Amino acid sequence: PFNHPSFQKIVARGLDWTLGRRAKKPLKAGVIGYGASFNMGRMHLEGIADAAGFEGVAVCDIDPARCRAAKEEQNGIKTYPSAGALLRNSDVDLVVIVTPHNSHARLAIQCLNAGRHVITEKPFCITVKEANAMIAAAKKNKVMLSVFHNRRWDGDYLAIKDIIDRGLLGEIFHIEATMSGYGHGRYWWRSDKKISGGAFYDWGAHICDWVLGLVPSKITEISGHFQPKRIWHDITNEDHCNAVIR
Incomplete structure (x- = not known):
């Protein structure tokens, strides 16, 4: 999904708006969460590596075994045992949060307050209060905040969307x-x-x-x-x- 042109344009527009210009150097990205379930952290880093304008440089995981796995699977990656360590000791511009849902808000706000752009895995968070706090932190620190929906690029969904957008089904009411x-x-x-x-x-x-x-x-x-x-x-x-x- 990271190498899908539409997603790249969305991210680029968001960063252009927050930075007031188009970033010339590759954006350095870090991933928080490299769990073995679905290997989603690895998937994000592989997508980042394939996407123009991005460079995956860091992984954070509280499990030492998963940090070792990241070093074995990702060439030249640096690993950190906590979000705080990653934010203090790396120069990442963008953090992708791939952790259990109830940790999204806490980690996102921590990264936003450190001046990093943030993309969370879906769902964005689990309460309206958390969502409002995350949005407020992004606005306060003038950084981008978004949520990653990989299934926007599913072939069946895109086919249905194309049919609707071309008006072949008329007005959609249900x-x-x-x-x-x-x-x-x-x-x-x-x-x-x-x-x-x-x-x-x-x-x-x-x-x-x-x-x-x-x-x-x-x-x-x-x-x-x-x-x-x-x-x-x-x-x-x-x-x-x-x-x-x-």
């Missing part, structure tokens, strides 16, 4: 989208509501982003339902949830 399964959730942080934010904060973030991209109108009303625990009582995420956006 969209339904879902992600579902019938098995027990995994025993990990994504199934812990205090950490993940709940069931809606996983695929729900992707689906909401898709719908808002297909119907770029102002939101006038939001309602939803979160099903209380019925079956899977040993994990804290909801068994079912839905949202209606008007």
